[in-house]
Amino acid sequence: MMEADVHFELLWPEFLVAGLAFVIFTLDFFLRPERKNILAWVSVIGLAGILAFTIPYLLDENDSLFNGLYRIDDYALFFKVLSMAIGGVVILGSIHYVNRYLTHPGEYYAILLLSVLAMMMMAASGELLTAYLSLELLSFCLYILSGFALQNKKSNEASIKYILLGAFSSGLLLYGIVMLYGAMGTTSFAEMAIFLEGIEDIDGRLLIGLTLLIAGLGFKMAAVPFHMWAPDVYEGAPMPITAYIAVGSKVAAFALVLRLFAEGLLPAIEQWNVLIAGLAALTMLFGNLVALAQTNVKRMLAYSSVGQVGFLLMGVAALSTLSSNGLMVHLVGYSVTNLAVFFAITAFYNVTGKEEIADFAGLASRSPFLAAAITISLFSLAGLPFLAGFVTKFYLFSAAAAEDLLWLAGVAMVASLISLYYYLKVIREMYINPAADGEGSTIQIPGLLYGLVGILVISVILLGVYPDPVVNMIEDATAVILPGGDASTLNLR
């Protein structure tokens, strides 16, 4: 049975992140209000320390705890590193925003750290109930954080819409999980794969379970038609949290989905890939088309990220070694680029308190740095060459095309072209339209945000020119969840 072989020491990174969160909760009591910035720095330095400890500690480890319920492997490690990096960047980018607009910084940073823990657990879970519990931990943290601007009506409205729809989708997801348990007699991914290999026909219970599972997960990652909460939550939530929801929750959701479908449901790929491909096509077209009509920049980015979910779902529909690599590469490129856009906009919002697209008029003369940063990142999101977005989309689209989903790759191209139009609308405001009367003053950006946005933009360019180190890490990660796949790699040269 399972006694004696539980290596709890493999959970050190998780313990440390949880511990760090409680250190922040406690430290909060002992600091005077004007010194609360220390909390942010302790969180960031702590996360950096844990990151530096985790990589050598868990590299090439391949083990599982509690009978395969919780995995320690290179795939989990890759997402642990990515989650901690995203968490650190979001905390750094929040400092000025929190000082200006929010109260209770101690809870803010500690809950952010707990959500990083949840993201780490989502990538590592090898069983449906564990996956559900870590998903809920992440969701709970995000419900609180999106309503963190206590006196702000919009923030409160975002939070209530998020929690009601989130709880509803958890209900669907759970019903799906239990139906799958009833159909297969197990909730472990590995045993699910064995069961699915041994059957010829799919019975009703399995079909209902699979559909509800996909619907529930679709809610969590905001795929059309389950995306209704996303624009409102993005618009209402505090700006750094919007960035975090756009990036963190998507990374974690796809980490979970990719492992579930690759390790558990791959033998039944004919049953679900049409459904996922349809969802992907609908999501990328709808997201990008509705984004055309938006006037609020956060809302526009919300629909743009709904569109990006469509691209990522394409990688799930075409599930293979190639497309799993492509999905993860695109996930990294999407994260870096979106963080760059959002923190450039946060720097703008910290000074002006405005977030309509029209408010960006004349930004090129008010702050050339911000205008350039936003332009480069938006071009990367649209997929222009020499930027992260081009390389990652190239990987993903060619992987889909190689897996007989050429039509879907074609739809994705069209959706990308549409997205270029609304990104250009923002760029036109910044570079061509003059600032409104009385708003021409220069925008002073604090050194911290200057550095953060600068580093993120440089990463966007670096990833576009020289993606090989990241791609190598991703290929190692894919090899764990899809061991049977051929080792062919996609080369750009």
Place this chain on the structure above:
Amino acid sequence: MELYHVEMLSAALFAIGIYGVLARRNAVMILMSIELVLNAVNINAVAYAAFLDPGRLVGQVITIFVITVAAAEVGLAMAIILRLYRTRATANVDEADSMKW
């Protein structure tokens, strides 16, 4: 009593819950409808464990965790609904409509 009967009960509860979420306008009532959905899940989990997977405790463990998570969820949701009530003096979700499309 067959598994079929329990599954039907659970499905009916699930459908009532979904109807409540869609039809009710008070945030607290929506929350209670979601509880119905979660209880449908619990009934199903225990029934499957008893009929199809006897001897193992997977279904029961799922139920215990679902109950726990549901309790936490209600606590959190009530706190957020209270904030809605403080800022707008209503718990009606139709009146929280400052953001559309």
